Amino acid sequence: MNPVYLDYAATTPVDPAVIGAMSECLGLDGVFGNPASRSHLYGWLAEEKAESARRQVADLLHADPREIVWTSGATEANNLALKGAAQARRSRGRHIISMASEHKAVLDALAWLAQQGWEVTLLNPLADGRADPQAVAAAMRDDTVLVSVMHANNETGVINDIVAIGTLCREHDVLFHVDAAQTFGKLPIDMRALPVDLMSVCAHKLYGPKGVGALYVRRAPGVRIEAQIHGGGHERGLRSGTLPTHQLVGFGAACELAAAVMAQEQVRLASLRDTLWAGLQELGDVHLNGHPTERLASHLNVAFGGVDGELLLTALAGVAVSSGSACTSASLDPSHVLKAMGVSDALAHASLRFSVGRYTTDADIRTVLEVVGEAVQRLRKGAQVS
Numbered sequence: 173m174n175p176v177y178l179d180y181a182a183t184t185p186v187d188p189a190v191i192g193a194m195s196e197c198l199g200l201d202g203v204f205g206n207p208a209s210r211s212h213l214y215g216w217l218a219e220e221k222a223e224s225a226r227r228q229v230a231d232l233l234h235a236d237p238r239e240i241v242w243t244s245g246a247t248e249a250n251n252l253a254l255k256g257a258a259q260a261r262r263s264r265g266r267h268i269i270s271m272a273s274e275h276k277a278v279l280d281a282l283a284w285l286a287q288q289g290w291e292v293t294l295l296n297p298l299a300d301g302r303a304d305p306q307a308v309a310a311a312m313r314d315d316t317v318l319v320s321v322m323h324a325n326n327e328t329g330v331i332n333d334i335v336a337i338g339t340l341c342r343e344h345d346v347l348f349h350v351d352a353a354q355t356f357g358k359l360p361i362d363m364r365a366l367p368v369d370l371m372s373v374c375a376h377k378l379y380g381p382k383g384v385g386a387l388y389v390r391r392a393p394g395v396r397i398e399a400q401i402h403g404g405g406h407e408r409g410l411r412s413g414t415l416p417t418h419q420l421v422g423f424g425a426a427c428e429l430a431a432a433v434m435a436q437e438q439v440r441l442a443s444l445r446d447t448l449w450a451g452l453q454e455l456g457d458v459h460l461n462g463h464p465t466e467r468l469a470s471h472l473n474v475a476f477g478g479v480d481g482e483l484l485l486t487a488l489a490g491v492a493v494s495s496g497s498a499c500t501s502a503s504l505d506p507s508h509v510l511k512a513m514g515v516s517d518a519l520a521h522a523s524l525r526f527s528v529g530r531y532t533t534d535a536d537i538r539t540v541l542e543v544v545g546e547a548v549q550r551l552r553k554g555a556q557v558s
């Protein structure tokens with residue numbers, strides 16, 4: 173039997189309806205053409221598919237399709253947003269504000285900018301994991317050009333007040349970038365109302381394929397970014413490269429599906445997640461990492477007192493979960509997110525991220541509770557003996 177998959181925050185399987193739409197864009201009898209081919213039907217049909225997908229992605233953001241720039245994922249979208257905006261505004265100032273709890277795709281892009289002469293202020297979140305708008309306000313300087321704060325954290329699911337932070341940015345005429353990889357398709361996002369200039373999203377966290385994403389770039393005079401990938405001038409010069417029609421179609425189909433099921437799905441996931449949390453609490457000495465209510469329905473990040481997290485992960489062969497985020501679980505450093513929240517190294521090491529999704533069942537939760545309960549009790553007994 174395969175382990176129960178409770179790592180939807182790392183990636184999701186592709187929805188069968190999405191697979192169907194994608195497979196129509198691959199073979200000779202499908203729409204396999206190059207969307208940039210202007211001289212024949214194959215190209216025209218592919219362009220039509222790509223533009224229809226652009227509309228589907230834009231619709232889920234309540235944005236204009238012209239505000240969507242295709243990328244290979246949220247990592248590339250973050251790089252394009254941060255490096256592109258910093259470079260476009262270099263003559264105005266070189267100070268950037270972000271959070272120590274951001275995804276590595278933001279932190280590493282900012283570290284690169286810091287090497288190139290930008291000054292980066294990384295704020296710690298509050299103990300509940302949320303970015304503090306007042307701390308952002310206090311960090312603002314005359315030479316601040318860009319603020320980047322994620323919508324919801326990938327490890328804890330904690331949701332930030334991007335309206336408050338974006339409003340602040342508007343007051344200071346500072347660009348505001350939001351990494352929304354975890355919230356896109358889970359929370360309603362309305363770019364008509366949000367004070368956000370740049371937003372990164374990707375397909376593989378909402379039942380679309382890996383390897384495709386987008387950067388939302390507000391159509392406004394003050395919002396300009398510089399291209400990071402050159403060659404052919406695709407995407408109005410902002411991101412060159414032949415458009416992967418099947419990937420775009422998959423992304424678009426996943427967005428349309430998400431819009432249709434989002435409200436109901438989130439209620440169902442919250443109920444599964446709450447059942448899991450109630451069961452885990454019966455083990456005693458378990459701690460919820462992150463804000464109890466301001467978080468996504470899918471996430472549960474728990475510290476197990478008196479247990480080594482790596483041993484626990486090894487003992488949990490029957491469930492696929494993450495310790496820290498997937499990107500950092502190769503190293504044994506405690507999660508940088510939990511550390512930034514002030515969680516002790518010991519508890520951070522003993523923390524696991526459970527994330528439920530579209531195919532999680534009640535039976536899955538029961539299985540996970542059995543497996544985790546058995547493992548935690550065994551490891552706690554072992555720890556007492558040694």
Ligand SMILES: *Cc1c(COP(=O)(O)O)cnc(C)c1O
Nearest residue numbers: 245246247275277326353354374
């Ligand atoms: C998954 C994720 C990313 C990286 O997205 P890719 O499409 O895999 O490059 C970036 N930021 C957050 C918050 C994520 O959850």
